[in-house]
Amino acid sequence: MRARLDPMFSNYVLAVDNGLSPNTKDEIIKIPNGMLVPYDDDKTSLDHLIKYVFHNIQEYSGNMSTMMNQAILTPKNSFFNEIYALLIQRFPGEYQRYYSVDETIDKTEQLVMEDFLNTLTPNRIPPHELLLKKNCPMMLLKNINPSKRLCNGTLLICRAFDQNIIDAKIVVGHHMRKRVFIARIPFLPNVDGNSGSPFKRTQFSITLSFVMTINKSQGQTLDYVGIYLPQPAFSHGQLYVALSRAKTGSAVKILIRPGNRVQSVIFETDTNSREDTLKLFHSYYISDALVKNANPRYKIGTYEYDWTLNTRTLIEDVEEHDNQIEAPKYNIVPFTYLHSYKYSTQRIYFLAVAIQIKPTKEITTEFQQQTIQEIYLIDER
Structure with missing residues (x-):
C-alpha cells in the first residue's frame, strides 16, 4: 500500500x-x-x-x-x-x-x-x-x-x-x-x-x-x-x-465547499423546465447551482458567468425586507419600428419569434465582402 x-x-x-x-x-x-x-x-x-x-x-x-x-x-x-x-x-x-x-x-x-x-x-x-x-x-x-x-x-x-x-x-x-x-x-x-x-x-x-x-x-x-x-x-x-x-x-x-446561497435575477427566457418556479426579472436566492466563467465566444453583453440549474438546485424567494437586485433594463424597440434602423449600426433590443434561420453566406457589397444570415421573425404578440 x-x-x-x-x-x-x-x-x-x-x-x-x-x-x-x-x-x-x-x-x-x-x-x-x-x-x-x-x-x-x-x-x-x-x-x-x-x-x-x-x-x-x-x-x-x-x-x-x-x-x-x-x-x-x-x-x-x-x-x-x-x-x-x-x-x-x-x-x-x-x-x-x-x-x-x-x-x-x-x-x-x-x-x-x-x-x-x-x-x-x-x-x-x-x-x-x-x-x-x-x-x-x-x-x-x-x-x-x-x-x-x-x-x-x-x-x-x-x-x-x-x-x-x-x-x-x-x-x-x-x-x-x-x-x-x-x-x-x-x-x-x-x-x-x-x-x-x-x-x-x-x-x-x-x-x-x-x-x-x-x-x-x-x-x-x-x-x-x-x-x-x-x-x-x-x-x-x-x-x-x-x-x-x-x-x-x-x-x-x-x-x-459548503452550500453557498447567492442572489440572482432570472432574465433569460429559457426557463421552461422551471416555469412554475422562475419568473422573468424577479430576484431569487439560488443554492447548489453550477456557476462558471462564461465562454468568451458565447458571452452575452457584460455578463461574466454561465449558470446551470439542475434537480439539486434550491430556489427561494427573496424576502420583502431584503434588498432586491435590480433587474437588467432593456430599451425594447417595437417590432413595427424596425424599419427605422435598417441602415443603423446601433445595437437594439426587440421581442420576436424566429420561425426560420438560414445558414450564413458571403455577399459582396459596394464596399466589401460581408457575412450575413437571414432570420425570419414574427411579432411575439
Missing part, C-alpha cells in the same frame, strides 16, 4: 474504504482537521489549496519530475473545468487555444445544436475549448497507439504547437523522453439526457494532468494530493480512491 510509511493514515484510509466507524457513520465521513483547508470563500480557499499542492507553479516548467507527481482531484468534470481554468492561467507562458469541431450525426440538426454541443464536456471526452501552454503536463484520454505507449493515461509534456499537431514528449515508463506527435481524432460521446442528440467531436485526445477526476487518477501515486469537493455529498468509495493516491496523511489537503 502507498501509505505504509504512515500507519495512522493507512489505517484511516482502510477504515474509509470499509465504511468502519468512527470514521464513517450513516454515510457521513469524518475528515481529520489536519487534512482540511479552512473555507473562507471560493477564491481564497482555492488559492490555499493550489498553493499547498503546487507551491510555486511558476517554477514547474523546469522541474518535470516534481510537476508530474502533484495533482488536484475532483469528482466531476464540471468541477474539473473550474480548477483547469485556474491552473492553466497561473502556469507560465502564452496560451494556445484549440477549438473542437462538433457535428451532429443528423445533419439537419447541425445549425440548431452546434452552439449547445460546444458547451458539453462528456466523460472521457476532451472539452470544446482546449487551453494549453508550452511545457504544461498532459494526459492522453484514449488509446491511440498502445505499441508506442500512446494509450489512455499516458503522461506527456507539451513541447510545441502547430495548427493541427501537438509536439509532445512521454515522461514515464519505458518510452520516457520519446518524442511523439498528437493529432486530432474523432470522439463519439454516449447519448444521455444532457446531450440529447448523438454527435461527433473532433479534438486532441488530451487534458491537463495536474488536475483530473478521481476516477482518472486510479493507479497513480502522487507526492502531494489536493481533493476539491464542491458538493459535501460524496461516496466513501471515491474518497478512498482519492486518499489512497498519497503516501502520507501530511501530503493530502481537502477543500470542502
Whole structure:
C-alpha cells in the first residue's frame, strides 16, 4: 500500500474504504482537521489549496519530475473545468487555444445544436475549448497507439504547437523522453439526457494532468494530493480512491465547499423546465447551482458567468425586507419600428419569434465582402 510509511493514515484510509466507524457513520465521513483547508470563500480557499499542492507553479516548467507527481482531484468534470481554468492561467507562458469541431450525426440538426454541443464536456471526452501552454503536463484520454505507449493515461509534456499537431514528449515508463506527435481524432460521446442528440467531436485526445477526476487518477501515486469537493455529498468509495493516491496523511489537503446561497435575477427566457418556479426579472436566492466563467465566444453583453440549474438546485424567494437586485433594463424597440434602423449600426433590443434561420453566406457589397444570415421573425404578440 502507498501509505505504509504512515500507519495512522493507512489505517484511516482502510477504515474509509470499509465504511468502519468512527470514521464513517450513516454515510457521513469524518475528515481529520489536519487534512482540511479552512473555507473562507471560493477564491481564497482555492488559492490555499493550489498553493499547498503546487507551491510555486511558476517554477514547474523546469522541474518535470516534481510537476508530474502533484495533482488536484475532483469528482466531476464540471468541477474539473473550474480548477483547469485556474491552473492553466497561473502556469507560465502564452496560451494556445484549440477549438473542437462538433457535428451532429443528423445533419439537419447541425445549425440548431452546434452552439449547445460546444458547451458539453462528456466523460472521457476532451472539452470544446482546449487551453494549453508550452511545457504544461498532459494526459492522453484514449488509446491511440498502445505499441508506442500512446494509450489512455499516458503522461506527456507539451513541447510545441502547430495548427493541427501537438509536439509532445512521454515522461514515464519505458518510452520516457520519446518524442511523439498528437493529432486530432474523432470522439463519439454516449447519448444521455444532457446531450440529447448523438454527435461527433473532433479534438486532441488530451487534458491537463495536474488536475483530473478521481476516477482518472486510479493507479497513480502522487507526492502531494489536493481533493476539491464542491458538493459535501460524496461516496466513501471515491474518497478512498482519492486518499489512497498519497503516501502520507501530511501530503493530502481537502477543500470542502459548503452550500453557498447567492442572489440572482432570472432574465433569460429559457426557463421552461422551471416555469412554475422562475419568473422573468424577479430576484431569487439560488443554492447548489453550477456557476462558471462564461465562454468568451458565447458571452452575452457584460455578463461574466454561465449558470446551470439542475434537480439539486434550491430556489427561494427573496424576502420583502431584503434588498432586491435590480433587474437588467432593456430599451425594447417595437417590432413595427424596425424599419427605422435598417441602415443603423446601433445595437437594439426587440421581442420576436424566429420561425426560420438560414445558414450564413458571403455577399459582396459596394464596399466589401460581408457575412450575413437571414432570420425570419414574427411579432411575439
